[in-house]
Amino acid sequence: DAKTTQPPSMDCAEGRAANLPCNHSTISGNEYVYWYRQIHSQGPQYIIHGLKNNETNEMASLIITEDRKSSTLILPHATLRDTAVYYCIVRTRPLHTGTASKLTFGTGTRLQVTL
Amino acid sequence: AAGVIQSPRHLIKEKRETATLKCYPIPRHDTVYWYQQGPGQDPQFLISFYEKMQSDKGSIPDRFSAQQFSDYHSELNMSSLELGDSALYFCASRRQGGTEAFFGQGTRLTVV
Numbered sequence: 001d002a003k004t005t006q007p008p009s010m011d012c013a014e015g016r017a018a019n020l021p022c023n024h025s026t027i028s029g030n031e032y033v034y035w036y037r038q039i040h041s042q043g044p045q046y047i048i049h050g051l052k053n054n055e056t057n058e059m060a061s062l063i064i065t066e067d068r069k070s071s072t073l074i075l076p077h078a079t080l081r082d083t084a085v086y087y088c089i090v091r092t093r094p095l096h097t098g099t100a101s102k103l104t105f106g107t108g109t110r111l112q113v114t115l
Numbered sequence: 116a117a118g119v120i121q122s123p124r125h126l127i128k129e130k131r132e133t134a135t136l137k138c139y140p141i142p143r144h145d146t147v148y149w150y151q152q153g154p155g156q157d158p159q160f161l162i163s164f165y166e167k168m169q170s171d172k173g174s175i176p177d178r179f180s181a182q183q184f185s186d187y188h189s190e191l192n193m194s195s196l197e198l199g200d201s202a203l204y205f206c207a208s209r210r211q212g213g214t215e216a217f218f219g220q221g222t223r224l225t226v227v
Contacts, residue, residue, distance in 0.1 A: 044205070102171050103160070105159070
């Protein structure tokens with residue numbers, strides 16, 4: 001799976017949009033970009049994923065550049081409960097033939113949301 | 116909605132003892148992953164199973180073994196425990212063809 005690079009930490013004021021960048025310059029054509037977050041010692045939580053089109057769900061938006069070498073996770077209105085470590089992970093989509101396609105966690109971004 | 120269940124939530128063992136961690140995936144999920152997260156570290160992949168067969172292996176010590184049973188629950192067996200095995204152990208499950216893995220709340224193992 002391609003390697004990802006994220007800033008180690010970011011701050012965001014509550015109510016503002018949090019924009020978390022991720023570089024994945026070696027991503028290949030069949031690899032997806034996944035975002036998970038981990039709130040203090042809890043199990044990682046899935047946020048969103050995408051291949052090449054921008055994606056949006058109830059939690060966040062994912063913007064992927066046209067060359068797919070980087071992406072940005074956007075939390076539109078950050079709250080204190082969004083304080084967590086955010087992981088950008090690139091991996092192949094699980095095949096239907098039985099491969100497990102593990103998630104490889106790198107060093108994520110520690111987002112601190114403040115009042 | 117049902118989530119991934121891990122037991123026990125906390126476990127204290129002495130050095131050289133044995134520990135067994137259990138993971139009950141979400142119903143109809145056939146893939147299970149195990150991760151280890153040391154203090155201040157990121158989760159590290161240990162091993163995964165699909166349909167009761169080992170699918171992938173990461174940095175799992177030889178002292179550890181795991182299996183997935185016919186009801187799809189999984190157990191991580193850890194022998195000759197060392198102080199460095201103290202960590203959070205997460206299990207995640209995914210249904211075949213599903214896009215995301217769902218994690219349990221973890222088992223905190225402390226070796227003293």
